[in-house]
Amino acid sequence: MRKTTTTYHTCIHRLRSKTAITNEVLIVTSYDYFLQKFDLALLLKNYQEVILIPQSTDDDFLLNQEVSPLLDKFEKIHLVTNPQYDSRYHVIYDLVVRKNKSIRINTVYDFCENILKKVYIPHDIREINPNINSLLNFGRRVRYPKKIIDVSISATLFLFSLPLWILSYLRIKMESPGPVFYFQERVGMDNKNFGCIKFRSMRLDAEINGASFSRKKDERIFSYGSFMRASRIDELPQIINIFRRDISLIGPRPERPVFTETFDETIPYYNIRHNVKPGITGYAQVMYPYGAGVRDARHKLMYDLYYIKNWSIQLELKIIMLTIWVILGRKGL
Structure with missing residues (x-):
């Protein structure tokens, strides 16, 4: 069983896996409520570290002073974001490119369905999940x-x-x-x-x-x-x-x-x-x-x-x- 430790780096929630094979970090910018303990345990089997970035009143400090140094020790970055409600992925993408790192970006909708095997339900009733067909039924x-x-x-x-x-x-x-x-x-x-x-x-x-x-x-x-x-x-x-x-x-x-x-x-x-x-x-x-x-x-x-x-x-x-x-x-x- 994989052992994990949880530390808090200012406002950022970091979970580390001691036995993950790949040197890849998962960064989630809008994790709000959809990640459960079961999900995190699954993710830590494949990622060296999982970084959860909360909402902040000072994104410039949070991303440039807190997140940026964390990227140095990883060659691959997997970024998951909600493009409808969080535009900070632009800043993170620029930081990664400047550091000559490899990055892949997924929307929270695709990430939930393809990785976590569940369909993302928006927290805000006004938000739309483009992956959901309102006519879903069994033929x-x-x-x-x-x-x-x-x-x-x-x-x-x-x-x-x-x-x-x-x-x-x-x-x-x-x-x-x-x-x-x-x-x-x-x-x-x-x-x-x-x-x-x-x-x-x-x-x-x-x-x-x-x-x-x-x-x-x-x-x-x-x-x-x-x-x-x-x-x-x-x-x-x-x-x-x-x-x-x-x-x-x-x-x-x-x-x-x-x-x-x-x-x-x-x-x-x-x-x-x-x-x-x-x-x-x-x-x-x-x-x-x-x-x-x-x-x-x-x-x-x-x-x-x-x-x-x-x-x-x-x-x-x-x-x-x-x-x-x-x-x-x-x-x-």
Whole structure:
């Protein structure tokens, strides 16, 4: 495993890799919020150092006095920038040329999609990502193989999981008298609502004060309900939703109408995820840790849009395998 150290050079955030093979530095001028720990760990496998340049009220000092000396020890510079909101890449480019160094420049849009395998979602709702086609959806080339995967795997999963259905029925009745199944309104394809079926894992009065995101160590969850959530057993009844053609096995996670209304207004391109069927599991669920709220919804959308835009059988199977790994490792909900 590669070891990294983090140091702070005035305002500049620098991450160094002790084992990277290439003598190349990655400079990101508009990293705002899209780089996560997982992303940085991936980048440090390929770059000797990652330099994150924040916004500044004195760019002349920051670039010429702080960034310029850092370029001397590297022969190759990879610059990632947001051309719509940050013009400092012109200054950095001139500095590199004067030092006779090699430089390649990527927009943050291309960098996210090609390197980090997610689609950049602008922080400002007025900003446009030129790589996003507002008409993203699944054509026949995708729908037919997905349907075959949905039906074959779901039928097999139902047969093998039948003992868990029986066990869950009995345990829920013992620990929390009331309905075994929980029907919750979710937003599906084309913004049409449907009843998402789950094994009930919370007390009957869980939302007496209104809808809210579930959270880790949620006091509203009874004992076996906690086990079902950790092992994803509570998701099994959604197989019925697949047979009803409400959802797919793989796709964006369906959210509740009360939340999607907020996300549609605050997160650019959020409504694109409704161009396809939601899924029991998905690329965002296996790539992004558990979270709730607008910030996490924005990050998850980056992965959902990448999945929609770059769908392949290989990606579909990869998500299935990662889901199994997540379940076995009990790494979230």
